Amino acid sequence: MSFIDYFLSALFLQAGYNSALVAIGAGLLGLSAGSAGAFIFLRKRALVSDAISHATLPGVGLAFMIMVAFGSDGRWLPGLIIGSAISSAIGLLMVEWITRKTRLTEDAAIGAVLSVFFGFGIVLLTVIQTMSSGRQAGLENFLLGSTAGMLISEAATIAVAGALAAAFVFLLRRPMTLVAFDPEYAATTGVNVRNIDLAMMGLALIVTVIGLKIVGLILIVALLIIPPVTARFWTNQVGPMIGIAAAVGGLSGYIGAVLSAAEASLPTGPIIVLVAFGFFLISALFSPLRGGLASALRHQQFQRRVHRRQGLLSLARREPIYDGLTLRILRRSGMIRRDGVATARGRIAAQKAARDEARWAIARRMLPDDSVIERYDGLTPIEQMMTPDQIAEIDRMILAQQGAKA
Amino acid sequence: MSTAKLVAESGKIVDVATTDAPLTVRGLTVSYGNKPAVFSVDASIPAGSMTAIIGPNGAGKSTFLKGTLGVVPRLSGEVRIFGKLFAEARDRVAYVPQRASVDWDFPARVIDVVLMGLYGSVGLFRLWRSRHREQAMECLERVGMADFADRQIGQLSGGQQQRVFLARALAQNAEFYLLDEPFAGVDAATERAIVSVLKELKAEGRTVVCVHHDLSTVPEYFDRVLLINVRRIAEGPVETTFTAENLQETYGGRLASAHIDELHLA
Numbered sequence: 089m090s091f092i093d094y095f096l097s098a099l100f101l102q103a104g105y106n107s108a109l110v111a112i113g114a115g116l117l118g119l120s121a122g123s124a125g126a127f128i129f130l131r132k133r134a135l136v137s138d139a140i141s142h143a144t145l146p147g148v149g150l151a152f153m154i155m156v157a158f159g160s161d162g163r164w165l166p167g168l169i170i171g172s173a174i175s176s177a178i179g180l181l182m183v184e185w186i187t188r189k190t191r192l193t194e195d196a197a198i199g200a201v202l203s204v205f206f207g208f209g210i211v212l213l214t215v216i217q218t219m220s221s222g223r224q225a226g227l228e229n230f231l232l233g234s235t236a237g238m239l240i241s242e243a244a245t246i247a248v249a250g251a252l253a254a255a256f257v258f259l260l261r262r263p264m265t266l267v268a269f270d271p272e273y274a275a276t277t278g279v280n281v282r283n284i285d286l287a288m289m290g291l292a293l294i295v296t297v298i299g300l301k302i303v304g305l306i307l308i309v310a311l312l313i314i315p316p317v318t319a320r321f322w323t324n325q326v327g328p329m330i331g332i333a334a335a336v337g338g339l340s341g342y343i344g345a346v347l348s349a350a351e352a353s354l355p356t357g358p359i360i361v362l363v364a365f366g367f368f369l370i371s372a373l374f375s376p377l378r379g380g381l382a383s384a385l386r387h388q389q390f391q392r393r394v395h396r397r398q399g400l401l402s403l404a405r406r407e408p409i410y411d412g413l414t415l416r417i418l419r420r421s422g423m424i425r426r427d428g429v430a431t432a433r434g435r436i437a438a439q440k441a442a443r444d445e446a447r448w449a450i451a452r453r454m455l456p457d458d459s460v461i462e463r464y465d466g467l468t469p470i471e472q473m474m475t476p477d478q479i480a481e482i483d484r485m486i487l488a489q490q491g492a493k494a
Numbered sequence: 495m496s497t498a499k500l501v502a503e504s505g506k507i508v509d510v511a512t513t514d515a516p517l518t519v520r521g522l523t524v525s526y527g528n529k530p531a532v533f534s535v536d537a538s539i540p541a542g543s544m545t546a547i548i549g550p551n552g553a554g555k556s557t558f559l560k561g562t563l564g565v566v567p568r569l570s571g572e573v574r575i576f577g578k579l580f581a582e583a584r585d586r587v588a589y590v591p592q593r594a595s596v597d598w599d600f601p602a603r604v605i606d607v608v609l610m611g612l613y614g615s616v617g618l619f620r621l622w623r624s625r626h627r628e629q630a631m632e633c634l635e636r637v638g639m640a641d642f643a644d645r646q647i648g649q650l651s652g653g654q655q656q657r658v659f660l661a662r663a664l665a666q667n668a669e670f671y672l673l674d675e676p677f678a679g680v681d682a683a684t685e686r687a688i689v690s691v692l693k694e695l696k697a698e699g700r701t702v703v704c705v706h707h708d709l710s711t712v713p714e715y716f717d718r719v720l721l722i723n724v725r726r727i728a729e730g731p732v733e734t735t736f737t738a739e740n741l742q743e744t745y746g747g748r749l750a751s752a753h754i755d756e757l758h759l760a
Contacts, residue, residue: 273610275565
């Protein structure tokens with residue numbers, strides 16, 4: 089079977105029991121990572137979750153050694169998950185303690201905790217390799233993730249913990265939104281900011297430890313952060329952002345796991361992260377709301393509207409126009425002839441522009457506190473922002489003024 | 495400073511534990527590191543008043559406000575809100591932080607920010623109903639921002655952002671409003687809108703405290719002042735307390751006497 093055939097059959101869960109299991113597990117992991125990561129991203133604490141994930145390693149090593157010492161296999165996943173959760177919780181509390189009790193900033197605390205825990209974990213793994221247990225092979229898979237030989241019990245553990253994390257996100261969505269946007273205000277309304285922050289990082293911790301097997305501890309931070317960053321391109325609201333982040337995370341996990349299963353030599357974690365990056369890249373370029381192309385296009389259109397308006401006002405005032413872009417725009421829209429003289433259409437449009445300017449000048453004086461004045465961008469035709477009655481009233485005032493002058 | 499009693503403006507002695515004034519502060523000290531930003535400040539804000547907290551930059555005005563609300567930890571001192579600890583009187587208080595304290599690129603629309611003021615009454619689990627949205631729209635109406643309800647907050651001007659923050663506090667329907675520099679860097683229309691809302695609040699019998707920096711508008715906007723420069727310099731009605739002498743003491747050499755002459759002082 090070729091790679092493509094296998095990929096397609098795996099994508100639709102037709103490539104055998106084990107790869108279907110892995111794909112569903114990875115999808116659920118990505119779903120919970122995306123939704124939990126949304127708040128971590130909004131709270132600007134992505135790097136704290138990196139410290140948490142690196143701090144899992146000593147826990148994995150110690151849990152393995154303890155289980156072997158008690159005569160069991162040592163690779164029992166729930167045991168390793170509990171061990172990693174305990175050591176990353178200690179790492180998280182240390183980051184928090186250092187930031188709160190010393191004058192060190194959070195980035196310094198993160199750097200210290202991350203490297204020390206990771207270093208200690210690597211030492212433990214090396215010790216385990218020299219131990220004569222003979223069954224140690226596989227612990228290093230927790231660094232970059234591996235889905236080969238995943239058990240149904242392991243997939244079930246991941247599914248349950250992922251669902252738990254998602255429920256947790258739903259319950260805490262309001263206090264977490266408030267703390268992420270405005271922590272001082274949140275404190276005055278009775279939200280315990282420190283506990284919410286800990287809960288937020290607790291979510292990252294859950295996602296990290298259940299993601300150890302599939303994505304691995306080094307890259308799990310990417311699965312927490314890339315989906316919400318991707319989602320941010322598509323929406324300006326927290327609720328939809330969480331939904332999109334969960335969807336991007338879930339799809340990345342699912343597709344990445346299928347790809348990696350199709351070619352056994354591809355490591356699962358990096359592939360999932362690359363798939364997520366693909367979603368990010370597409371969004372960054374093509375999202376109509378905040379994507380790069382749409383922004384550039386909007387900017388260009390806005391610039392053209394400004395030049396057109398400035399050009400028409402110059403025509404109305406009979407001032408010469410020197411700007412090349414302004415001349416091109418006026419010429420192309422038939423406002424001026426090749427030699428720069430206004431056409432009949434151009435003269436009418438110029439008069440209309442000048443009249444609207446005069447109307448706005450009156451409106452600003454008549455309605456200084458009206459929101460229509462605040463919303464005016466200097467370019468939109470007045471008919472789109474005011475009622476005919478208002479415009480008629482303004483025109484009467486202009487006439488009265490002219491009468492007074494005469 | 496170390497007495498258990500507080501002397502109110504009238505000269506009457508008030509026990510911190512028995513007063514039910516909106517705000518009673520005794521010996522409040524807050525410090526960042528080893529330098530007190532606010533040192534042993536007393537204050538007592540009567541109900542239905544509008545008080546300006548005045549002092550030079552870095553004098554601890556905002557820190558005083560945050561210290562009373564427990565946003566920053568207190569080193570010492572007693573604070574009572576309506577005679578109670580803040581935690582017990584929380585739902586009677588609304589705080590308007592400085593506009594610059596948040597990231598305005600946050601994914602939220604104007605209406606979403608105002609709805610945050612209703613989190614306390616809606617609770618964790620219940621969904622938004624149309625009446626919540628109507629309540630939020632009324633608050634936006636009061637600050638003249640109803641037309642902007644669906645705008646992304648990042649597209650607002652500074653003055654508009656300030657009005658959204660005020661609308662969020664209005665949604666809390668509190669009795670006591672504390673505002674941190676609501677007039678800093680806002681346009682004239684916003685300043686008018688905010689002042690008229692604050693005067694409405696006062697007319698409804700609510701209490702307002704603002705950290706304020708523009709001395710020239712103090713007599714027009716407020717009826718009481720609290721002068722702070724790390725320590726409390728003076729507190730009382732504008733007519734008797736907003737004097738050249740007190741201002742000179744508060745600002746030291748930083749306020750030229752020529753400037754003081756321009757103010758319409760008592």
